[in-house]
Amino acid sequence: MNANSNEATTLREESRLVGCSSDEEPGAETTIFSQNEIPIQLVSNRSTDFRQRFFPLTTIDSWNDWKWQLRNAFTSIDDLKKIMKLSEKEVMAINNLKGRLPLRITPYFASLIYNTKFSDPMRRNVIPVVEELLTHTTEQSDPLHEKSFSPVKGIVHRYPDRVLFTVTQVCSNYCRYCTRSHSVGKLDKLGRQDFEKAFSYIAAHREVRDVLISGGDPLTLSDEILDYILSNIRKIEHVEIIRIGTRIPVVLPQRITDNLVNILRKYHPLFISLHFSHPAEVTDECAKACIKLADGGFPLGSQTVLLKGINDNVPVMKELMHKLLKIRVRPYYLYQCDLIPGSGHFRTTVKKGLEIIKGLRGYTSGYAVPTFVVDAPGGGGKIPLLPNYVVEHNDEKIVMRNYKGVLCEYPEK
Numbered sequence: 001m002n003a004n005s006n007e008a009t010t011l012r013e014e015s016r017l018v019g020c021s022s023d024e025e026p027g028a029e030t031t032i033f034s035q036n037e038i039p040i041q042l043v044s045n046r047s048t049d050f051r052q053r054f055f056p057l058t059t060i061d062s063w064n065d066w067k068w069q070l071r072n073a074f075t076s077i078d079d080l081k082k083i084m085k086l087s088e089k090e091v092m093a094i095n096n097l098k099g100r101l102p103l104r105i106t107p108y109f110a111s112l113i114y115n116t117k118f119s120d121p122m123r124r125n126v127i128p129v130v131e132e133l134l135t136h137t138t139e140q141s142d143p144l145h146e147k148s149f150s151p152v153k154g155i156v157h158r159y160p161d162r163v164l165f166t167v168t169q170v171c172s173n174y175c176r177y178c179t180r181s182h183s184v185g186k187l188d189k190l191g192r193q194d195f196e197k198a199f200s201y202i203a204a205h206r207e208v209r210d211v212l213i214s215g216g217d218p219l220t221l222s223d224e225i226l227d228y229i230l231s232n233i234r235k236i237e238h239v240e241i242i243r244i245g246t247r248i249p250v251v252l253p254q255r256i257t258d259n260l261v262n263i264l265r266k267y268h269p270l271f272i273s274l275h276f277s278h279p280a281e282v283t284d285e286c287a288k289a290c291i292k293l294a295d296g297g298f299p300l301g302s303q304t305v306l307l308k309g310i311n312d313n314v315p316v317m318k319e320l321m322h323k324l325l326k327i328r329v330r331p332y333y334l335y336q337c338d339l340i341p342g343s344g345h346f347r348t349t350v351k352k353g354l355e356i357i358k359g360l361r362g363y364t365s366g367y368a369v370p371t372f373v374v375d376a377p378g379g380g381g382k383i384p385l386l387p388n389y390v391v392e393h394n395d396e397k398i399v400m401r402n403y404k405g406v407l408c409e410y411p412e413k
């Protein structure tokens with residue numbers, strides 16, 4: 001967080017005396033604009049209040065500059081204490097993060113959580129609590145064994161026809177349940193030679209038709225580096241599709257600039273996999289970013305991790321799925337939370353995920369129902385799970401139960 005002038009500090013102090021309601025619901029005022037109605041300089045009232053209160057000398061242009069947002073991200077307990085009251089559990093956790101997933105929250109995302117209760121779902125996403133320091137015997141630092149599927153730095157080649165390419169370890173916000181908490185946030189950058197080796201690996205493996213660029217968050221890289229990565233992958237003839245995995249529209253929507261979209265659209269077919277956790281994340285700014293990407297021609301999918309106390313019930317999940325469709329994002333995967341160290345307080349049972357799918361399928365549009373998967377510990381890959389709709393299945397017939405519990409038969413002959 002930058003140090004504004006003394007005047008700014010005084011204004012902040014004064015504004016905190018005025019205070020804010022901890023009962024205020026972030027996202028409650030969200031309007032989903034139709035694509036022709038989106039203001040060019042969209043800044044919600046909530047963001048404006050926050051900016052005026054804590055960054056009083058910062059202009060709207062600076063606030064809307066993604067690099068300003070990254071430079072001013074909250075990364076320490078002292079920074080956070082200037083804008084919000086922290087619980088004892090949060091303070092203890094932040095003070096003991098050494099060597100673990102760091103703390104980082106953009107001012108934009110801070111504006112969504114600074115006046116929330118300790119239990120607020122979006123707050124729990126980014127502010128650690130003391131339970132994060134507890135490790136269970138079933139947890140592993142690299143539960144998907146990505147390191148053992150990595151032939152060269154940055155590449156994970158687990159499935160037959162596609163590779164994961166982790167191009168950076170940096171994110172604009174660190175999610176406390178991150179599967180790659182063993183590597184993200186660490187100072188382990190890929191150099192030019194590492195990139196060249198990764199491109200050579202993909203070029204040498206003709207079976208690779210799909211490259212997923214992920215991280216960390218690839219969209220924290222500059223336009224120039226993204227252009228360099230994408231152009232080199234696109235040169236490889238057998239690569240049919242490229243995907244980018246990112247949480248940027250949720251945590252730093254200012255990053256989705258016209259220039260970025262113009263760079264990305266040179267490399268179609270390019271799919272973008274987003275990551276949403278809660279309906280309140282779908283703010284006006286986030287909606288604008290997603291619609292801009294959709295207008296760029298990128299098919300948008302969303303992955304959601306099932307998280308205890310955040311989205312582990314049907315009404316919240318249904319609201320999230322509906323809001324995503326309204327901003328042209330297709331729900332893709334619902335993940336069982338991976339067994340990373342300190343994730344016990346986030347994990348639900350697998351049964352809970354099945355209950356949620358059961359509560360969606362048939363009760364809302366099929367487009368609003370993601371595939372529930374467990375990423376098998378030990379590197380077994382994603383395994384889809386469905387509620388049990390099959391009552392009986394033999395050579396003669398299959399007997400199934402529909403979403404209302406009614407039995408239906410289909411002949412096999």
Ligand code: SF4
Pocket residue numbers: 170171173174175177178179180184215216217246247275
């Ligand atoms: S944005 Fe993705 S990679 Fe970064 S911390 Fe969150 S889950 Fe992990």
